[in-house]
Amino acid sequence: MSPELERNLAGCKTVAAKIRALDAAGYPRAEIARLLGKRYQHVRNVLEEPGPPKLDAMAAQGMAEADATFFHHTPPHTYFLSVGANGSVVLPPEVLKALGARPGGIVIADLEDERFTLVSGMTGIQLMKARLAQPPRPGALASEELIEERRREAAIEELEAQIDGPGPSRDD
Secondary structure: OOHHHHHHHOOOOOHHHHHHHHHHOOOOHHHHHHHHOOOHHHHHHHHHOOOOOOHHHHHHOOOOOOHHHHOOOOOOOOOOOOEOOOOOEOOOHHHHHHHOOOOOOOEEEEEEOOEEEEEEHHHHHHHHHHHHHOOOOOOOOHHHHHHHHHHHHHHHHHHHHHHHOOOOOOOO
16 A cells, blocks of 8 residues: 555544545545445445534534534435334334334324324324314314224224234223
């Protein structure tokens, strides 16, 4: 390894840090991949992924520099989850932590069209309260909406029973 290359990589503990250091030194991506023995796609992913916001950028957006240390905004993450043979999906630990989900706890799920959204129990309660506070649609009977909602819940319970088999009921 050349002395110049060693200088560029000094202090880099991770492969991603080495990739970023070589990129900052002006090395092309293909050369970085060759030098580090990595695939080009790996180098590209590291250089294309958004990093945490810079303190200067946050201060420029109107935040006081002293306050910036308390805030860390990370972009939304996409997870590819496998569906088990019984239809179960296991959430990554960081998702469970973000939702405040503990064993025996509650996470609220909302299915709309082809989008399934999970929120923490407290957020779900707040959303439900906001929904209930909205005035009813003109011409809609609350009883018809209640019956339709109960039919949806019954269909979900029946599907869960088919997937999970017999188990504890909601009343337990």
